[in-house]
Amino acid sequence: MRVDYAEDADLEVERLADGWLAVAREWLSDAVSADIPEPNALVLATVDAAGHPASRTVLCKGLDSDGVVFYTNYGSDKALHLKHTPYASVTFPWIGIARQLTIRGAAEKVSEETTAEYFASRPRGSQLGAWASQQSRPVGARADLEQALEDVTKRFDGQDVPVPPNWGGFLVRPDTVEFWQGRTSRLHNRIRFTVATSTVERLQP
Structure with a gap:
């Protein structure tokens, strides 16, 4: 099940001389x-209270010089890990x-104002789903969720759907940013x- 990667132009160290964000957005x-x-x-990879890693897929809802933003229920496993x-x-x-x-970097909650602005932009069905689901908690049957x-x-x-009281965003502030391209x-x-140091290093694969 090997893949022979197609070779696009190599990212060079010099492209990151002015920072990581422009290349990440590109x-x-x-x-x-x-x-x-x-x-x-x-x-998203986190560590629980016992030191055990956990990973799951979430959607990026912000990418700027401060880092990456995603949203979740603050009672979810991922949020409890980050707490x-x-x-x-x-x-x-x-x-x-x-x-x-x-x-990779430290994670912190975004402001209530940032959460409210994003929540207002969501489709109504997604807003209602955030209220209906107690994320990561057990449920007896699919019918209970429905x-x-x-x-x-x-x-x-x-009515307009308000932000649930235990729902909001996290910002992951980058310590390091690594770019990877598959090669033959x-x-x-x-x-x-x-x-912190604006250091750019080429790493062996």
Whole structure:
């Protein structure tokens, strides 16, 4: 099940002389142009209170010089992990163009104002779903979830849906940003940017 990666232009160390964000946004744009499914999907890795790692896919809803933003129920497993150990690793797995972007750093909640602005932009169904689901908690049957959605739909009928009281965003502030390109003979192209020192290093694959 080996793949012989197509060779696009190598990312060079010099491209990161002015920082990581411009190249990260360019790669995201390339993923969109290549019709990669869910190009803003990222794998979020956290550590629970016992020191055990956990990973799952979430959607990036912000990418700027401060870092990466995603949203969740603050009672979810991921949020509880970040409360105990506020540090995360996120990877954009753009497999279709043989690229990955990995950002590692401290995680913090975004402001209530930022959450409210984003929540207002969501489709109404997604807003209602955030109220219906107690994320990561056990549920007896699928029908129970559907009933919960029906209940909140009736509750907010004819009204704007407010932000749930235990729902919001996290910002992962980058310590390091690593760019990866697949190459033949597994001699992959890896470049790491360290934010605190603006250090750019080429890494062996």
